[in-house]
Amino acid sequence: MKYAISSISLTNYRQYSGTQVLDFKIDKTKNVSLILGKNGAGKSNLLNAITWCLYGIEIHKTKDSYDSSGMPVINTSALKKLKNNQSITAEVIIHLITDSGPWIIKRTLEGGKSALGDFYFDEASKLTVIHPVYGQDKIDKGDDTQILINNLLPEALKNFFFIDGEQLREFFKVSTPENIAKAIDIVSQLELVYKAADHLSKVENNFRKSVKNTTPQLERVQRNIELAQKSSEQLKDTVKQIERQKEKDHEEIARVKEYLKTHSSTVIATLEKERQSLETDIRKLKEQIGKKESQRNSYLVEIAPFIYLKKEIEQTYKIIEEKVEKGELPPRIKETFLKELLEKGHCICGNELVGNARKTLEEYSKKVTLSELSEISIVGKTTIEDIFSNIKEFPATIDSLNDEIDDFKEQLEKKERRLELISDEIKEYNVAEIRRNEERREELSRLIAKNEQLLILHNGELNACDVTIKDLKSEEEKELSKDKKNHSLKEKLTLVQSSLKVLANTEKIIKTKIRKQVEKNLNNNFKTLIRKKTAFSSISINETYDVIVHHVDGYNVINDLSAGEYLILGLSFMSALMTISGFQAPVIIDTPLGKIDDEHREYITTELPKFLEGKQLILLVTPTEYDNNVKANLNKYLLKDNFYQITENIDQTESKVGRYDGN
Amino acid sequence: MIEGSEFNKLILETIDEHCNDPDVKTLIKTSLLYELDIWNRHIRSSEIEDSYEQMVDDVLKGRH
Numbered sequence: 001m002k003y004a005i006s007s008i009s010l011t012n013y014r015q016y017s018g019t020q021v022l023d024f025k026i027d028k029t030k031n032v033s034l035i036l037g038k039n040g041a042g043k044s045n046l047l048n049a050i051t052w053c054l055y056g057i058e059i060h061k062t063k064d065s066y067d068s069s070g071m072p073v074i075n076t077s078a079l080k081k082l083k084n085n086q087s088i089t090a091e092v093i094i095h096l097i098t099d100s101g102p103w104i105i106k107r108t109l110e111g112g113k114s115a116l117g118d119f120y121f122d123e124a125s126k127l128t129v130i131h132p133v134y135g136q137d138k139i140d141k142g143d144d145t146q147i148l149i150n151n152l153l154p155e156a157l158k159n160f161f162f163i164d165g166e167q168l169r170e171f172f173k174v175s176t177p178e179n180i181a182k183a184i185d186i187v188s189q190l191e192l193v194y195k196a197a198d199h200l201s202k203v204e205n206n207f208r209k210s211v212k213n214t215t216p217q218l219e220r221v222q223r224n225i226e227l228a229q230k231s232s233e234q235l236k237d238t239v240k241q242i243e244r245q246k247e248k249d250h251e252e253i254a255r256v257k258e259y260l261k262t263h264s265s266t267v268i269a270t271l272e273k274e275r276q277s278l279e280t281d282i283r284k285l286k287e288q289i290g291k292k293e294s295q296r297n298s299y300l301v302e303i304a305p306f307i308y309l310k311k312e313i314e315q316t317y318k319i320i321e322e323k324v325e326k327g328e329l330p331p332r333i334k335e336t337f338l339k340e341l342l343e344k345g346h347c348i349c350g351n352e353l354v355g356n357a358r359k360t361l362e363e364y365s366k367k368v369t370l371s372e373l374s375e376i377s378i379v380g381k382t383t384i385e386d387i388f389s390n391i392k393e394f395p396a397t398i399d400s401l402n403d404e405i406d407d408f409k410e411q412l413e414k415k416e417r418r419l420e421l422i423s424d425e426i427k428e429y430n431v432a433e434i435r436r437n438e439e440r441r442e443e444l445s446r447l448i449a450k451n452e453q454l455l456i457l458h459n460g461e462l463n464a465c466d467v468t469i470k471d472l473k474s475e476e477e478k479e480l481s482k483d484k485k486n487h488s489l490k491e492k493l494t495l496v497q498s499s500l501k502v503l504a505n506t507e508k509i510i511k512t513k514i515r516k517q518v519e520k521n522l523n524n525n526f527k528t529l530i531r532k533k534t535a536f537s538s539i540s541i542n543e544t545y546d547v548i549v550h551h552v553d554g555y556n557v558i559n560d561l562s563a564g565e566y567l568i569l570g571l572s573f574m575s576a577l578m579t580i581s582g583f584q585a586p587v588i589i590d591t592p593l594g595k596i597d598d599e600h601r602e603y604i605t606t607e608l609p610k611f612l613e614g615k616q617l618i619l620l621v622t623p624t625e626y627d628n629n630v631k632a633n634l635n636k637y638l639l640k641d642n643f644y645q646i647t648e649n650i651d652q653t654e655s656k657v658g659r660y661d662g663n
Numbered sequence: 664m665i666e667g668s669e670f671n672k673l674i675l676e677t678i679d680e681h682c683n684d685p686d687v688k689t690l691i692k693t694s695l696l697y698e699l700d701i702w703n704r705h706i707r708s709s710e711i712e713d714s715y716e717q718m719v720d721d722v723l724k725g726r727h
Binding site for chain 2: 495499
């Protein structure tokens, strides 16, 4: 269902005291709405108000100690004004215009002051949805009301539509392949498949327990299945925990690297930049060494038998040569060819075949039919000549491959030594915070490497466990077949197990299909939005969900993009996911243009509204972001009525929203 | 997931393409529809398991 927000109303919500209303006119061409506010004025809490109203969750939390999670949702000034035994309600109402008519979504949370003067808050907020059903307005309240909202836009997808600009810029800086896989996983909506598989597995176990006529063998097999399944579950949990830890470590190390790279000390910033470039080179060198070693090994596997059997091959060659000399082996001429010549009576040179010439040919013809072995020997002779030539080239070929590998290894060693030196230099720097960050970086690198090894180990164990379960299930099937009374149970188990196999296969196929589609959309979006159209050749997402930004010169520049390029990459990815999801919700971006250069700022504000044509785009911007160029660009897509500003009181504790008055 | 979305289609098409057993197809499709029906609803796990056992029984009844 396609929809747009026609109005947001906030009452006693966070710093918004009283009731604040933002009405939006829906216009197909002028699709941009703007909300202007200084940092800390309440822009992010407007975004929070929307997600709180829809899902009961606030997505944006500030990083400083004045964390909004510590503050009550209800406006604190209004709370303070309460007398004992009085209560107050925080309320956010969103009006939507949908294909099927208008919707009203309301979420409230009640709080108050007890008789003793203590503040209290309801444990859970209350959601009410009024929506059209067969032309009538239907009011829904209670547990299942959330389903209606999830049908508009599932909660899992909210971050692809309600976007924190800063997180978007950081997305590809700090993202691990696991993050990318997770995002694609969410948008693929395979949750349904996972849940069905999970429930079918539970039912499979229930069926197993209900066996009527058991034998000691069947009992043993079923007990072993249960034990193997438990081990598999434990291993899966361990793998998940390690992956989560690895993800956290990756995010932290990315932050540490960014801290060093953007440090005001040029010495540190330059060293960190050099290190990041060395790390890219080292990755490439390792890849090249791997490829060359694999090429050398394949070559060795191919040629080794011939080298070991050189003597025997030489002997065979000698025998064939002797046979040819003695005329015991015919030349390599096809029987049909000779017969044809004899029948026609003419040679291919045009001379008539008579006398000795004809006689010789007739003799040859007899020899040719002697034995198939002679034909094979003749071919073998030619092959052996090729083998000899290969053996002769072996020392030079292997030396050349080894030299290339040694050269790469030498380069790698140099670069790794330089990395160590850089780390030592940073650790010796006379700023404690820098030294602390460098030590943390080292520690995190070690932890990530250790966890990667653990993952290989546990995934291997998990695969072995799965094979054991599979074998045990076949054994169980055989045991069940031995007694007719178990026939019905066997049928049920077979049906459920076959369904589980199909679901697992479906999951794999769909994941690949969707990864490819996201990659395609990502490329199209990036090409549309990026300013330097010729600098990047393409973007790929490989099977392990690594995102590779291919520079025209062939390098992967994912770690070398500017803030603006990172934002565009993030935006292109989010937009690719948005399209794939099939949901047509408004797009709201908080601080989309912060920390990016003027050129990109201008380019994005020119391209983004066009790019999201037909979709409602609400931008929450700071006055710094809203410079003259941005103003001129966005004006083409902005209705005056859809331009709001947030103003604060003198103490900066309360905020109000009103139409933008130009000041 | 919204009913009739591209993903529903994709999932069902993939199952159709890669599964030849009509009973397996029926059980999977029924279970996916059921999951769609109970999506985001708080249903007791024992109730869900009972429904699944019933689905399996129904498919096998249809076979005999």
